[in-house]
Amino acid sequence: xxxxxxxxxxxxxLKGETTAENIVKYFLxxxxxxxxxxxxxxxxxxxxxxxxxxxxxxxxxxGAPLGKLAGVPVAFKDNIHVRGEISSCGSxxxxxxxxxxxxxxxxxxxxxxxxxxxxxxxxxxxxxxxxENSALQVTHNPWNLNVVPGGSSGxxxxxxxxxxxxxxxxxxxxxxxxxxxxLCGIVGFKPTYGxxxxxxxxxxxxxxxxxxxxxxxxxxAALVMEIIGRxxxxxxxxxxxxxxxxxxxxxxxxxxxxxxxxxxxLKGLRPEVLANFQASIDMLKEQGAEIVDVxxxxxxxxxxxxxxxxxxxxxxxxxxxxxxxxxxxSARAKTLDEVYDYSKEEGYGPEVKRRILLxxxxxxxxxxxxxxxxxxxxxxLMIRRFKEIFHDCHLVATPxxxxxxxxxxxxxxxxxxxxxxxxxxxxxxxxxxAVSVPSGFSPAGLPLGLQLIGPQKHDKNVLxxxxxxxxxxxxxxxxxxxxxxx
Amino acid sequence: MAQxxxxxxxxxxxxxxxxxxxxxxxxxxxxxxxxxxxxxQLKEINTDGVPPCNHVLEDIAxxxxxxxxxxxxxxxxxxxxxxxxxxGMVKVPPVIKGR
Numbered sequence: 084x085x086x087x088x089x090x091x092x093x094x095x096x097l098k099g100e101t102t103a104e105n106i107v108k109y110f111l112x113x114x115x116x117x118x119x120x121x122x123x124x125x126x127x128x129x130x131x132x133x134x135x136x137x138x139x140x141x142x143x144x145x146g147a148p149l150g151k152l153a154g155v156p157v158a159f160k161d162n163i164h165v166r167g168e169i170s171s172c173g174s175x176x177x178x179x180x181x182x183x184x185x186x187x188x189x190x191x192x193x194x195x196x197x198x199x200x201x202x203x204x205x206x207x208x209x210x211x212x213x214x215e216n217s218a219l220q221v222t223h224n225p226w227n228l229n230v231v232p233g234g235s236s237g238x239x240x241x242x243x244x245x246x247x248x249x250x251x252x253x254x255x256x257x258x259x260x261x262x263x264x265x266l267c268g269i270v271g272f273k274p275t276y277g278x279x280x281x282x283x284x285x286x287x288x289x290x291x292x293x294x295x296x297x298x299x300x301x302x303x304a305a306l307v308m309e310i311i312g313r314x315x316x317x318x319x320x321x322x323x324x325x326x327x328x329x330x331x332x333x334x335x336x337x338x339x340x341x342x343x344x345x346x347x348x349l350k351g352l353r354p355e356v357l358a359n360f361q362a363s364i365d366m367l368k369e370q371g372a373e374i375v376d377v378x379x380x381x382x383x384x385x386x387x388x389x390x391x392x393x394x395x396x397x398x399x400x401x402x403x404x405x406x407x408x409x410x411x412x413s414a415r416a417k418t419l420d421e422v423y424d425y426s427k428e429e430g431y432g433p434e435v436k437r438r439i440l441l442x443x444x445x446x447x448x449x450x451x452x453x454x455x456x457x458x459x460x461x462x463x464l465m466i467r468r469f470k471e472i473f474h475d476c477h478l479v480a481t482p483x484x485x486x487x488x489x490x491x492x493x494x495x496x497x498x499x500x501x502x503x504x505x506x507x508x509x510x511x512x513x514x515x516x517a518v519s520v521p522s523g524f525s526p527a528g529l530p531l532g533l534q535l536i537g538p539q540k541h542d543k544n545v546l547x548x549x550x551x552x553x554x555x556x557x558x559x560x561x562x563x564x565x566x567x568x569x
Numbered sequence: 570m571a572q573x574x575x576x577x578x579x580x581x582x583x584x585x586x587x588x589x590x591x592x593x594x595x596x597x598x599x600x601x602x603x604x605x606x607x608x609x610q611l612k613e614i615n616t617d618g619v620p621p622c623n624h625v626l627e628d629i630a631x632x633x634x635x636x637x638x639x640x641x642x643x644x645x646x647x648x649x650x651x652x653x654x655x656x657g658m659v660k661v662p663p664v665i666k667g668r
Contacts, residue, residue, distance in 0.1 A: 418662050460616035466625065
């Protein structure tokens with residue numbers, strides 16, 4: 084059952100070949116057995132998931148109409164609210180915080196009869212590229228338990244890669260869906276900024292954050308987007324564009340599509356990553372795409388721009404965690420200032436503290452023009468550059484990550500970790516849709532990913548091209564040996 | 570661009586209201602120096618006459634709605650996450666120093 088896509092699983096359920104209860108029991112048993120070694124889940128909802136499944140079986144018996152995700156177990160990254168459940172965000176600060184409401188995405192997928200099966204591990208407040216910044220547990224890559232799953236949505240990626248659930252949700256501020264998807268050999272989609280409501284997602288960088296799906300195949304990602312890609316009155320940055328249907332044009336192919344490749348920007352890429360990317364480009368050509376060289380050299384500055392803007396926004400957003408309205412209040416605190424000072428000192432891990440301090444610095448009097456405003460100006464130049472490119476091209480292709488999954492504990496320098504985000508962060512800075520689709524394996528047998536980027540609101544083209552690529556490449560069907568256990 | 574030193578860290582600590590241990594401060598100082606040195610590269614880019622990006626979406630407009638009272642969250646649900654409360658209100662240490 085774990086080899087099935089979400090759509091196949093639903094079909095089996097609808098045809099009466101299995102029950103929702105059986106599906107949920109099957110995946111719960113897999114989680115109980117396999118997740119001890121992986122550490123993808125922070126919480127597993129045995130009781131509520133089974134109750135929901137039984138309810139769904141009754142609904143079906145009564146002949147009631149069933150949703151587009153009927154009987155499909157899904158997991159949420161622990162910074163997305165599921166009412167009544169802990170939303171720790173991978174932080175000690177929020178280990179006692181129960182979400183008082185559902186995120187809009189949770190509501191939308193529950194309305195389609197999906198079954199929320201658990202919450203997944205992530206870097207603390209989604210700050211990181213390896214999930215090692217989680218204060219709660221280590222998550223291992225199902226392809227090799229000694230390496231990281233990527234991050235920050237590493238728990239969601241590892242859960243889907245190990246086939247512990249067919250769909251998991253993540254959030255992507257600088258690559259946090261796409262990079263772990265690539266490092267775990269699955270599909271990850273970051274929608275156009277505003278396509279998916281951020282209501283109920285704990286904010287990190289509000290101008291960059293998007294919720295999106297991690298799935299084993301492109302069609303499931305598209306199905307999820309048909310459900311969650313809609314305007315929401317609770318998110319004022321939500322796009323006013325009507326919901327799109329993605330699946331119907333999937334079989335059209337990509338003949339005649341122009342795909343830009345920024346060869347200059349890719350200089351210095353490790354040979355094994357470059358070889359894999361070149362092979363992907365050849366495959367896109369074989370499918371009829373026309374490949375053109377594009378200049379994205381300004382993106383070599385994306386890392387400073389991103390880490391200025393993201394930390395500035397984070398330092399503002401995380402001010403709300405004060406130990407007063409929620410969070411763990413320090414027992415040492417005697418005065419109001421001490422409540423803030425000590426609760427944050429005790430509650431936050433090193434990366435969160437580093438980023439808040441950095442964000443406070445770039446926004447502080449005297450430095451704001453040199454850092455924050457400068458970064459926002461360069462961001463304008465980056466948006467313009469992409470716009471020019473998209474006059475001539477339908478999509479842009481790059482690798483997802485310049486490196487394969489690395490050893491747990493291998494990268495200790497924060498700056499070195501930031502540099503690994505070079506190909507994913509321009510997408511967030513410019514509000515673009517982008518997908519990570521499996522593109523094969525490194526010589527060490529670890530998954531690599533191809534990134535396809537589209538203009539704003541062209542989510543459909545991005546998924547469409549990813550589907551055509553995946554149909555030819557077929558790497559998404561590869562499963563880590565550990566996940567093959569029945 | 571500016572140098573960062575222990576005094577800067579002290580000021581930033583006050584601004585963001587996080588206490589740091591001595592050991593953390595030393596490590597932070599080292600990390601921030603390195604990160605800020607890397608950020609220096611932005612000086613190379615000519616941004617004369619370029620407006621700062623205020624929003625990535627071009628056609629974004631203010632979203633207005635009627636100012637209506639709605640039930641958003643019952644008080645007991647809100648208070649269930651509050652570390653300390655009394656009589657239906659959030660409790661904090663004294664803010665105004667007493668006599």
